Amino acid sequence: MVPRKRVLLMLLVVAAEKIELTGIKSKPNDWTLVANGPGRSLAKAAVGDAKPTAILNTGFCGGLDPSLAVGQLFVANKVVFEDSEYTVELPDKIGNTMVGTIACSDRVVISREEKADLRSRTGAHAVDMESFAVAECAQRLGVPFYCVRIVSDTAHDTFPLDFNLYRDEFGRFRMRAIAMRALLSPFRVLPELIRFQKRCAAASEILGEFLVNCRFSA
Numbered sequence: 001m002v003p004r005k006r007v008l009l010m011l012l013v014v015a016a017e018k019i020e021l022t023g024i025k026s027k028p029n030d031w032t033l034v035a036n037g038p039g040r041s042l043a044k045a046a047v048g049d050a051k052p053t054a055i056l057n058t059g060f061c062g063g064l065d066p067s068l069a070v071g072q073l074f075v076a077n078k079v080v081f082e083d084s085e086y087t088v089e090l091p092d093k094i095g096n097t098m099v100g101t102i103a104c105s106d107r108v109v110i111s112r113e114e115k116a117d118l119r120s121r122t123g124a125h126a127v128d129m130e131s132f133a134v135a136e137c138a139q140r141l142g143v144p145f146y147c148v149r150i151v152s153d154t155a156h157d158t159f160p161l162d163f164n165l166y167r168d169e170f171g172r173f174r175m176r177a178i179a180m181r182a183l184l185s186p187f188r189v190l191p192e193l194i195r196f197q198k199r200c201a202a203a204s205e206i207l208g209e210f211l212v213n214c215r216f217s218a
Contacts, residue, residue, distance in 0.1 A: 011216055012052035014043060014134050017173075019200055020059035023208020039106060039171040040081075040133035047137040053218035054144040057134040058211065060152035060200060061102060061126040062109055064119035068151050071203050073097040073210055074126050076147035079104060081132035088145060097210075100125035102147060104132035111158040119155070126151065146216055150207040152200050160185075160192040 011031045015021050016038040027033060036046035047055065061074055068074065075097050077090040081104040092099055103124035109115055118127060131147045138145035153159070161181060166174045182190040 010052045010054075010218075012047065012050050012055045013211075014046050014055060014057050014130065015059040016043070016130055017059065019204055020207070021204070022201075023204035023206065024212060025208060026212055028212070037170065037172040038108075038129045038167075040104065040130060042171055043130035043133040044137060047134065047141075051141070052143060054146065054216050055134055055138045055141075056146045056148065056211070056216060057128075057131045058148050058207065059128065059130070059150075060203060061128045061149035062115060062157075063125075063151045063154040064103065064115050064122075064127055065098075065100070065125040066155045068098065068126060068154060070151055070154060070199055071206055072151045073207065074102070074149045074151060075099045076102040076126075076131060076149070078102070079131045079135050079147060080122050080124060084132070086132060086135040086139065086145070088147070095210075097148075098125065102131055102149065103127045105129055108159070108163045110162050110164070112156055115155050144216070144218060148207070148211060148214070150203045152203050153196070159196075160189045 013031055013033045015035045018035045021033050021035055034046045036042045075090065075094050077088045077099050078101040079086045080101060090099060101124040103118055103122045105127050109118060109127050126149060128149060135145045163173060166177045168174055182193050
């Protein structure tokens with residue numbers, strides 16, 4: 001993958017939330033965008049019976065490496081989950097992005113302490129919730145897998161809410177419940193969530209612009 005004009009027959013772009021894809025303003029005709037919710041099972045369902053020539057997993061990620069800043073692009077050359085890993089053949093540097101290992105978690109990693117522990121156990125630079133499942137789908141289909149993320153929260157950040165408490169039986173976030181909980185703390189939780197939403201919206205713009213100027217090989 002190199003950050004310049006893309007050439008591809010059919011790219012399946014898998015994210016968790018629609019906001020992660022809103023920065024892709026001029027979707028190429030051979031791209032299919034899917035956002036089916038967070039977590040590995042929903043990511044696998046997002047791929048479903050599709051027959052792409054390559055799969056791109058994208059969206060936000062949490063920084064585990066303290067050097068990663070909000071709004072920084074991250075490209076995974078290795079995805080790890082528990083004792084398994086998936087390796088992607090990529091150059092050590094792609095433009096101004098960091099290239100490294102991303103850990104896949106079944107839950108939102110909420111606190112700086114959790115992030116430090118995950119980094120210590122895996123050596124990963126960042127964390128998400130879908131990449132390993134999407135990599136497994138790509139491997140099953142025998143097509144190339146790419147993972148391009150953007151940092152939405154750093155290794156030093158702790159979320160004001162435990163978002164894991166606000167997921168439904170399928171794993172999707174119950175947005176109304178989160179909003180109601182935030183309204184109960186108008187001076188602490190609500191302002192933090194508004195700042196995080198604005199941060200994510202800005203990050204999505206950076207991510208989308210980068211992606212449409214990339215070339216993905218089938």
